[in-house]
Amino acid sequence: MPVTGPDFISIQVRDLEASAAFYQQHLGLTRSPAGLPHAVVFDTRPVAFAVRDLAPGVSLASTPQPGLGIGLWLHATDTQTIHDKLAAVGTEIVVEPFDGPFGRTFTFADPDGYQITLHDRA
Numbered sequence: 001m002p003v004t005g006p007d008f009i010s011i012q013v014r015d016l017e018a019s020a021a022f023y024q025q026h027l028g029l030t031r032s033p034a035g036l037p038h039a040v041v042f043d044t045r046p047v048a049f050a051v052r053d054l055a056p057g058v059s060l061a062s063t064p065q066p067g068l069g070i071g072l073w074l075h076a077t078d079t080q081t082i083h084d085k086l087a088a089v090g091t092e093i094v095v096e097p098f099d100g101p102f103g104r105t106f107t108f109a110d111p112d113g114y115q116i117t118l119h120d121r122a
Helices: 016-027 079-088
Strands: 008-013 039-042 048-053 072-075 093-100 103-109 115-119
Touching: 008 016, 016 039, 016 048, 016 079, 079 093, 079 103, 079 115, 093 115
Parallel strands: 008 048, 072 115
Antiparallel strands: 039 048, 093 103, 103 115
16 A cells, blocks of 8 residues: 555653643644543644654754755644744744745744644645
8 A cells, every 4th residue: 555645743842841832822723522541632724733742762952953855834724923932032033934845934943843834835
């Protein structure tokens, strides 16, 4: 059987509740009831997105940028407003907003340093 595509995406974080709160408060994500004790799963579509505790043997302190080499893009309906709110609370903006083939797009660093790109054209 062939692989049909991404089904679940999670990132490992230092502080599960702090990271979950960041994504809820600043990106407007809502928790899914499908969460596990070591993870918070968000109700995103078409693919579930989650933050989870560090796996045994993983240390984010030893890497300058978690997820280096992986592009994680999330769709939003109003990226400029989200950018403005993130910038106002001191979130690191890695790439300032610009208009491109995927609409209004920008990249920020989450509390663990993962670089997340938001865009508004599906």
